[in-house]
Amino acid sequence: MYRLDPRYAPAPQAVLRTGWRAVAAALPDGPVVVAVEGPPSVDWEELGDRLGRELTVRGTPVARLDVRGHYAPPHEVRDRTEHPASRDDPYYSKLATNPLDDLFDHLPPVTRPREGLLLVHGPGAALLPHDVLWYADTPKRYAEAAVAAGTRGINLGLPGEESDPRRLFYIDWPMLDRHRDALAPRIDGWLDVQDPDRPTWIDGDGLRATYAALARRPVRTRPYFNSTPWGGHWARRALGFDPGGRNTALGYELIAPEAGILIGTGPDAQAEVPFQLLCVLEPHSVLGPEVHARYGTSFPIRFDYLDTVGGGNLSVHCHPKEPYMRERFGWPYTQHETYYLTLTTPGSLVYLGLREDADPDTFRKEVHRAVTEAVPMDPEDHVLTFPAEQGRLYLIPAGTPHSSGAGNLVLEISATPYLYSLRFYDWLRPGTDGNPRPLPYEHGFANLDTDRRGDAVARTLVQEPRTLREGTGWREEVIGALDEMFYEVRRFVLDPGARADDHTRGRFHVLNVAQGEGVTLETEAGHIHDLHGAETLTVPAAAGRYTLRAKGDAPVLVVKALVR
Known part of the structure; x- marks a missing residue:
């Protein structure tokens, strides 16, 4: 559970x-x-x-x-x-x-x-x-x-x-x-x-000793769901999560700047301490020496849910390209994303890339009219759509226009910067205050990748899985990798009861059970951690060799991301 x-x-x-x-x-x-x-x-x-x-x-x-x-x-x-x-x-x-x-x-x-x-x-x-x-x-x-x-x-x-x-x-x-x-x-x-x-208090030396131990074994951060105007209801129905809002739009599985780790002996005696401090106090153990050298103490990959099941379409937006992100916003690396479709409904869509015949000037004029005159537009006149296919990964490099349509549960596997959704169009939807939601479309058009269009989108951003290695009852696939993106996404496919071996090789892994009951993870040092359906787990670089064992009577899919 x-x-x-x-x-x-x-x-x-x-x-x-x-x-x-x-x-x-x-x-x-x-x-x-x-x-x-x-x-x-x-x-x-x-x-x-x-x-x-x-x-x-x-x-x-x-x-x-x-x-x-x-x-x-x-x-x-x-x-x-x-x-x-x-x-x-x-x-x-x-x-x-x-x-x-x-x-x-x-x-x-x-x-x-x-x-x-x-x-x-x-x-x-x-x-x-x-x-x-x-x-x-x-x-x-x-x-x-x-x-x-x-x-x-x-x-x-x-x-x-x-x-x-x-x-x-x-x-x-x-x-x-x-x-x-x-x-x-x-x-x-x-x-x-x-x-x-x-209130709950933990002494500083004890906290640092606790984090020193957690930096060498699998750890899961406390999840949380936020509400938004487009949000759905999957998490409330499937996970029993009640955020007190009108929906469960955004699932914070692992967003390092906001994530916390619960330390304690029970719900009445626990302290929530930032995950970021784990990276600060134990960067080599958590991130690995090479990742630490590239990203400092910033944990560079995030996992979250976009829940539009029973909700609406996300805004059509893109994220800043790296020079713009660095010079205009001050973040040293950019916001490449991927969408892994965990759940879909009939007719649901993914918006991704420009149509072959898209004209950016016409696109901009229609967006401007939508913002200034509340004139509706059809994003499909400019942006490609794909049928939302369960178990499929869609790559979204910075600058690529994209959106999840209504009726999807997206596991968003992304670079950690998460505050820069450069919206083009939001379906004339009001925010929680009743006013139109902000549309920073000038930022969006300054970053729009006009070369990411037509057949090339399907060929490069909607990739077929390729088997990396395999054993009895299991295989590991690469389901998404691009030269311009610093991380890649893989997937374990495990038959019931199958065991697969893996090794961090000096770089942290992030795992999520995308289908099935779950897995039991055991490290070479003997640390055991159960990971259930829909849960996300960080395997620190220092964990080294580990084994995944599928639980239940059905196949299990475990999505994995790592820095390339």
């Missing part, structure tokens, strides 16, 4: 505490300065109050310093963090490269108290002198939900200001992630406050 909460035991030496009283008991009596760092989505007033109350009850004097009251004026924060070339762009900003101290004109002075504890808290607290460093966190989905709900003060350095999703994605998160990653080797405690009444 699909696990909604895959969980891993902490290292034996790790200390896990749940509840404010137990968490506060991890703090020393003093005299000491404790910095609690974290994102704006944390309720910092509540955190300070709850810790302060518990410390006072035990007899420890507490003084507080909220660093948010010492930020530079809002206009200064915006001027320092917004790239000049992005200020006139209503859709995207260039990724911010600022250090967090750009939020301040001057850091407030800190003096160690004569007795008790000085609690310095808020985004940027770690910049001040301190004796103990904690990181308080809520997963990024909480910040997204808060911005969507109109909650004020979610943006970095702008407490009390109206929240802006564009700043969240392109300015706040890059700054916060870089700051957090730099702190990771010396954090004394990680505090998960997504349940404000029942």
Whole structure:
């Protein structure tokens, strides 16, 4: 059965505490300065109050310093963090490269108290002198939900200001992630406050020991589904996932910048810690030396679901070509994608590439009329369509127009950059606020690959599987590879009960059970991990040799991606 909460035991030496009283008991009596760092989505007033109350009850004097009251004026924060070339762009900003101290004109002075504890808290607290460093966190989905709900003060350095999703994605998160990653080797405690009444804390050394072990064995991140205007209902019906929204459009199986790993002993004692920290603390073990040399600590492949079963068509869009991605948006590699059709319905389509007779100028004029005058257009006049074939992979290099039609479950296997859907047409569909959804079509046409058209699309982007190797009851196929794409997609086909051997050879693998009950994976070191239907698993480079054994009475298909 699909696990909604895959969980891993902490290292034996790790200390896990749940509840404010137990968490506060991890703090020393003093005299000491404790910095609690974290994102704006944390309720910092509540955190300070709850810790302060518990410390006072035990007899420890507490003084507080909220660093948010010492930020530079809002206009200064915006001027320092917004790239000049992005200020006139209503859709995207260039990724911010600022250090967090750009939020301040001057850091407030800190003096160690004569007795008790000085609690310095808020985004940027770690910049001040301190004796103990904690990181308080809520997963990024909480910040997204808060911005969507109109909650004020979610943006970095702008407490009390109206929240802006564009700043969240392109300015706040890059700054916060870089700051957090730099702190990771010396954090004394990680505090998960997504349940404000029942926080969970794990000590820093214990967290690092836990991650050192997980970096050498298969690990699954916590899945999550978001709602969108086009979304379907497969995940709710098939997996029992209820996101509290109107559909289950986007399944976050493994999107490294937002993924989390659950560490704990049960649902009442678990901390969700970013997957990204695994790559930061153990890059050679997770990514492999060659991949680490090319991509730093960025995990470059993502797996997610696009659920349009009972929903609508995705927008017709493309993704930035590499020079444009690097120079205009600031991401060092681009967003090549593939669609693996896990489930289809009769008549469903995949939009991919240009028709042989497509005229980009006419295409642009029709898109412009759709945007400015709400005149509907038929994308099939310009974009090729293919019958959506279950078990088929469709390759989507950057610049290629594409879309999944209604009635599909797509396993999207892609490069990790995921915030740059350059839409051409969205069926005149309103967003959740009732207004037309943004269409950054000028960005789209600046990246449109006009050579990817006609018969060449079917020949190069809809490839036939080719057997790479095989054994008794199994084979491994290459189902999609292009010279211009840095990763390739393979597939294991296993008969019931069959066993297939594999080896990471110094590069991580990502696996997904696309058909069948699942597999049991066992590494050479003896780590065993069950992987059920629709689940995704990361096999770190350090895992080395491993075996897959098919479960159930029917054939099993396991899709695999790796850096080429």
